[in-house]
Amino acid sequence: MQDTPNPAEILAAVARFLKDEAAPALSGHLAFQARVAANALEMMRRQIDLGPAAEADELARLKTLLGQDGDLAKLTAELSRRIASGEADLETPGLADHLWATTLAKMAVDQPTYAAYRASLAERPGGQKDL
Numbered sequence: 001m002q003d004t005p006n007p008a009e010i011l012a013a014v015a016r017f018l019k020d021e022a023a024p025a026l027s028g029h030l031a032f033q034a035r036v037a038a039n040a041l042e043m044m045r046r047q048i049d050l051g052p053a054a055e056a057d058e059l060a061r062l063k064t065l066l067g068q069d070g071d072l073a074k075l076t077a078e079l080s081r082r083i084a085s086g087e088a089d090l091e092t093p094g095l096a097d098h099l100w101a102t103t104l105a106k107m108a109v110d111q112p113t114y115a116a117y118r119a120s121l122a123e124r125p126g127g128q129k130d131l
Contacts (some may be wrong), residue, residue, distance in 0.1 A: 010046045015041040046109045054105035063097045 005013070018038035023031045062075035070078070079098075082088035090096050100102055104124075107117040 008045045011045040011048070013039045014044070015039075019024075025033050043109060046112065050105070050108050052107070058098075058105065061094070061101065064096055065094045 018034045018041070023034040023038070026034055035073060042056040059072045059075065062072070063069060064081075066075055066078055068075070068078070079088065088095055104117070104120060107114060107120075111117060
């Protein structure tokens with residue numbers, strides 16, 4: 001749709017309200033809950049913004065790594081099976097890079113301000129974008 005505000009913008013506005021206006025006006029447990037709610041909304045906004053591309057990238061890597069087609073859930077289950085059975089390990093070409101890229105993509109949504117995540121991005125050329 002071309003209508004604005006879009007869902008990500010609405011989530012960001014509500015999160016800003018909760019953090020900047022509601023939480024400071026509250027105290028104790030209610031202030032804490034307002035901050036938790038704002039953080040949850042911000043995480044959902046990042047999921048909307050970053051999730052589709054991250055999932056597409058992960059699926060493409062899995063197809064290459066496993067040499068087969070399927071959806072994300074099926075290929076993730078197959079990779080897990082191969083790792084558990086010992087058919088794949090960190091010596092498997094592309095596996096470590098796939099696991100690292102998948103972890104960074106999840107961190108971009110879940111914890112983009114986490115210090116170790118930020119340091120990892122700084123070490124990697126063309127590091128993951130976050131919001």
